[in-house]
Amino acid sequence: MHSVKRERATAKVREERRRREGGKIVEYKALVDKVLSSRNNHDYTPDALSLTTTLLKQNPEYYTVWNYRREILSSIFQTQTADTIQSQIDSELQFLFARLIEFPKCYWIWNHRKWCLQSSPSPSWKFELGLVTKMLDRDARNFHGWHYRRYVVQCTEKATGKSMVRPEFDYTTTKINANFSNFSAWHNRTKLIPRLLKEEPEIDARKLLENEIYLITQAIYTDPDDQSVWLYHRWLVTSDDIVKLSSDERKDLLEKEIKSIQELLEVEPDSKWCLQSLAFYKGLLATLTGERVESSVHGYLDKLQEIDPMRKNRYQDWKKQL
């Protein structure tokens, strides 16, 4: 969970825990030895598969064992019909689902799921989309989920020949409205907008950019401490993938946004992101106009050193480069 501190156990509690876990550790080590030696012996039997199941239930992070599991499955598949393989994959997917609920952020579980779908004679992308939607309902900020979602959408598009850009774009909107503090949702949006503009040429790109800036400004003013919204703002202002702005238009956009952020800075004078963004945008503007960087930028960087002393040197460095 985000920002949930782990509790520090007292010495007494730790001692208790150590005693209890001592036995479990011996068991676990024995299991690991068994699995690894089994692999060394190229044991690809169903028994070996069960061994890996037991181990992976306890420790899904042991990626070597996932590799071994795939070796076993591949070997088993060689002698089976498509139907048998499918049902084997289906039970594998069920096994993975239970693991995902318990460990939603383990790379190797998602990875193995991907492999299963790639090895599946007839994968159900509809089911996978439903699954990843449920996972993102539970934790909208799980980047594993978003990454997997992109993979599923891509495969679905390939299978159906139909683009899913519009519904996926709307999905990010829904997620953002529910909680805009979401790096992955904004990131997904940056991937979808260029495609959307290409696939729906009737969309006025400038209007879309205007709407996105309106949206992100609402977010910035609602919570200026949230980094994800500032990242998206920066993409909107600097990207060439939305609209190919002329130099003058880019300058106008920068000036408008600088003004907007300056107004926010007036009511939130200690906002780190306001100061950083202003320093960056004013620097960018100076590059475009060819003029000297405004003196106010030096002021911002000085203030930043004060309120963000851990990154003092970075701001000093920045000042030197002006």
Place this chain on the structure above:
Amino acid sequence: MATTTTSAAESTETCDVLIYGTGLVESVVAAALAWQGTNVLHIDSNPYYGGSWAALNLDELKAWTDRVNDSASNNTPFSDAYLYISRNLDPRKYAIDLSPHILFTRSDLLNLLIKSRVSRYLEFKPLGSFHTFEQDSFEKVPGTKEDIFTSQTLTLLTKRSLMRFMKFVIDWEQNSTIWQEYKDEPISKFLEERFGLDAPQIVELVHSIGLLPSPKAPTELALGAIKRYLTSMQVYGNFPAMYSMYGTGGELAQGFCRSAAVAGAVYRLGTKLIGFDETTSEAELDSGEKIKVTEKIISSEGVIAGDEEMTRMVAVVEKDCKEWFAEGESAAVVVFPVDTLDGNRYAVQVLVMGSGSGQCPSGQAIWYLSTQESGEQGRKYLYVALEKLEETILRESTENFEFDVNEEEISYLPNGLPVISSVRLGESLRNFSPKESLKYLLKLTYSQKVTVSPIEPTADSKVIYTIAPSIDLAFEGIVDQAKGLYELVTGTTDDFFDVDFEDEDDDATATAAAADTDIRDVAQGKDDDVVGHHSDFEEVAGEMTI
């Protein structure tokens, strides 16, 4: 259990504590004492549980009205009841709540309900719709970061100011430098001067989020009330409060009585306490029995010196009012702020209970109105509020609401959303005359004395008096009051509900999880029609009588 001597004719029973009245606070105390091993005899002169907190069917309500208007014998906090009931209503299909309250998800009382397992006797539903009456319509108040972000009507700077205030108020007790000098000043002054908030935001924060009677409420008190709402959001879902089905306070009281009975307390309804002899410590009941009380008597009936009087109104309407409810919910709160009803100096708070609350049949709803204003003035403002409610529900539930709009009257927000000039909209709304009129099935107005300052018990007496339900729409201070009474009896609060509840079910973890699930069912908002619920409990009550 109370002990009985063998003689049939003149048996004198003994108990440690005699509790008179099954209101909410006394019922919590009864359970707390019973679980700690105290012999409790809990009686109530009414044939139902809940006392002044009860929810009554229509027959009980008629009897109650007569009793309350008989000033000679009335010893309830209520008076001046005027009741109209339409013919042909099935009396058992209604549960009219005499003193409705909502339960915030972050509250002592909810924690106690879960801890004591009384929550298992109850069914709760979510309440996430809080509206403020502004410019002839009900505005839903923004209570979360998301509401503020997605709002199409707040300006950027207002969004910032509101968020800054919300961030502060979550932790306000820790930041006394910011509010200390405004401690007893009006909250409106504090919000304006310290956070630069505008009138509309202040009105919403004070009235619909803080549920305060006026913006003059002192800052320290108001900040606590506002925090209560905001920290209660997202505990179980997108709502800050909930309510129990079939009646609020009365159902909770019954739940605690049931718990007390399980712990060994003895119950008798329809039993009056007619006297107490301080020298012999004998209480006399109207049955002629004498009960020896070894410790204390806690009484909610008798002398209730209320400091102030509030006015209440109940209206049962033939409309489901679903336009006011959030999806999956069956209730809503509407607040008419100060000065929106022709000069009212206190807010009028309305709790709308749809049929999903179990209080009335499907297709109907109950409007509970209340205000801190007393007497004729109080009733006047409640009637004005009632008219506004009627207008609004007729307008919102009409399907053929049309008016012409010119292109010039529409402007567009930067994101493309069209907006109609609010002045023009207001005009059309004011000129709207509904084709149908609202059918009232029941109307009741009454006054209620509320105690603001608790009554101090005299040192020598064994009798302690509880206080009447408060003005607050939310349950407030119940656990503290109960603990106070508990301490007067036992001398401490350390063992208040300090019990390991044994269950027929499994271990603590399973049952704790089950308790959580009960509350989580709240989010589903099951919609049942009411069935005479009293019958369920009367069965158990039958087991409890001696």
